[in-house]
Amino acid sequence: MPHIRSQETVDSALRMSDEGVADRVNAEIHGVAVKTIRRWRRLYQRRGLPRGTGFQGTPCPRCDGAELDEPAYALLLGWYLGDGHIAKARRGVFTLQIANDEKYPDLNREIFETMKLVKPTASPCPRRGVGYVRTEARWKHWPCLFPQHGPGLKHLRKIELADWQREIVAKYPEQLLRGLFHSDGCRFVNWASKPDGKRYYYVRYMFSNESEDIRNILTDALDLLGIKWRQPRRNAIAVSRKEGVAVLDGFVGAKS
Secondary structure, three states, rough: OOOOOOOOOOHHHHHHHOOOHHHHHHHHOOOOHHHHHHHHHHHHHHHOOOOOEEEEEEEOOOOOOOOOOHHHHHHHHHHHHHHOOOHHHHHHHOEEEEEEEOOOOHHHHHHHHHHHHHOOOOEEEEEOOEEEEEEEEEEEEEEHHHHOOOOOOOOHHHOOHHHHHHHHHHHHHHHHHHEEEEHEEEEEEEEOOOOOOEEEEEEEEEEOOOOOOHHHHHHHHHOOOOOOEEEEEOOEEEOOOOOHHHHHHHHOOOOO
């Protein structure tokens, strides 16, 4: 795959880097991100890749220093932890699969577009099942971006965010929560009885997942935003306070 930038731009930036121009100055001159300059230097100066050859396949943010859309990644991480799965295909390729109810076309479209933002060359494929849509995208580097991948069900093994994932989540907890709540959660109207027997109604968010680790990832993100939560049963987290619901309504909202 050739560079998104022209080879002339790459060569010019590398010449300046060879001459000792600082990465930030080099990036400003060539209209690219500082991370892009660093990636080019890593590939061509440190590893000795012949200049002008480009990459074989889509470069990985973890292996090759490619740019990563961090807000989109935080959202996709939430979807993956909730209803995602990575399957090994042939020739070292992996397929990221995220399932979602077919009743929510906007959310299925969101999954499709988010995969493309995280892997810009992706061609996600929505596959219909009985009552659901499974959106798939192939890449050799999905396990690099989702090191939680492993054999067995998620709730039967340790699920822990890597340090670099925690840094992204700390910057974009709203995106992570959106993916989690829309995958394994819901927003609904609940009711309770007053002492006089009359009912009152209120909106509640509920997240249900058998993995204690994934529930903890969700509650850590809620804590970052100062949203009060409680655990009404072993495998569920609820947000019922009016102020917390109002915050979640700003970036999660009802499914559609």
